[in-house]
Amino acid sequence: MDVKLELEVGLGQDEPRRAVERFERFANAHELPMGLVFKFQLALDELLTNVVSYAFDEDEPNPVITVRLRLTDARLEAVLQDNGRPFNPLLDAPEPDLGLSAEDRRVGGLGIHLTKAFVHGLNYERVDGWNRLNLVQPL
Amino acid sequence: MNVETSYSGSTAVAVVDGRVDSANAKDFDEELSAIIDRGVSSLVVDCGGLNYISSAGLRVLLIAIRKTNEAGGGLALCAVPDHIREVLEVSGFVRLTKVFATADEARASFSG
Numbered sequence: 001m002d003v004k005l006e007l008e009v010g011l012g013q014d015e016p017r018r019a020v021e022r023f024e025r026f027a028n029a030h031e032l033p034m035g036l037v038f039k040f041q042l043a044l045d046e047l048l049t050n051v052v053s054y055a056f057d058e059d060e061p062n063p064v065i066t067v068r069l070r071l072t073d074a075r076l077e078a079v080l081q082d083n084g085r086p087f088n089p090l091l092d093a094p095e096p097d098l099g100l101s102a103e104d105r106r107v108g109g110l111g112i113h114l115t116k117a118f119v120h121g122l123n124y125e126r127v128d129g130w131n132r133l134n135l136v137q138p139l
Numbered sequence: 140m141n142v143e144t145s146y147s148g149s150t151a152v153a154v155v156d157g158r159v160d161s162a163n164a165k166d167f168d169e170e171l172s173a174i175i176d177r178g179v180s181s182l183v184v185d186c187g188g189l190n191y192i193s194s195a196g197l198r199v200l201l202i203a204i205r206k207t208n209e210a211g212g213g214l215a216l217c218a219v220p221d222h223i224r225e226v227l228e229v230s231g232f233v234r235l236t237k238v239f240a241t242a243d244e245a246r247a248s249f250s251g
Contacts, residue, residue, distance in 0.1 A: 013161065013162055014162045016160070016161060016162070017158075017160055017161075017162045034222075035222060038191070038222045039222075041191075042191075042193055042226070045160060045161070045193050046193060046194055049160075049161040049193070049195065052161075053161070096230075096231070098230070098231030098234070099231070099234075101235070102201060102204040102205050102208060102235045102236075103205060103208070105201060105235070107198045107201060107202075110194040110197055110198070110230050111193065111194035111195075113229070113230065114193075114194060114226065114229055114230060117229045118229070
């Protein structure tokens with residue numbers, strides 16, 4: 001098996017959901033395990049939500065966000081690309097302190113924390129003005 | 140997402156179903172805030188029909204935990220599906236709120 005799907009993602013608040021629901025249909029059509037689909041979907045959602053919310057200035061003339069999915073017998077891969085400001089969520093997002101009380105907990109950082117926990121391989125690179133995140137999940 | 144709430148004095152059970160993510164976290168926050176604003180200090184969130192929650196939804200739960208703690212009660216979860224429970228564990232939320240099997244057990248935890 002070697003199947004691919006490419007998605008374009010807009011800047012609206014509903015766009016990450018639209019993209020990950022498209023991924024879910026793709027994954028279900030190829031009968032991937034539900035638990036794996038949920039975790040990968042959550043990771044894509046968190047990363048795309050970050051990009052949609054923070055990567056672009058409001059007057060950005062040509063914002064582009066793409067997701068390229070590839071499924072083989074061995075692995076599920078996603079490449080997220082955007083031409084927004086340079087940002088490595090794997091390093092630049094604050095790590096949440098999970099030992100704090102509800103009153104002292106900060107509200108940020110949880111999305112990336114979940115993403116790191118739920119996806120096997122994560123890698124960021126900045127290439128020719130693009131942020132590129134690679135997600136790899138062995139099957 | 141849909142929230143259906145039943146009230147009993149200062150305790151309420153909110154049954155949440157569907158999906159909570161960045162697209163509707165604001166609506167979820169408004170639902171829970173409206174319940175607490177009615178004088179509810181002990182809130183049970185029944186997750187039996189919840190099939191998806193992202194960090195945007197967790198933030199809303201955190202705010203509701205703070206508000207109910209402040210009001211002298213608290214927030215408890217019940218009927219949490221396994222994959223949602225894993226999200227709560229990884230995010231450390233199992234330390235912030237108790238998780239019960241049923242709404243009755245969660246409600247009873249507030250009356251002790």
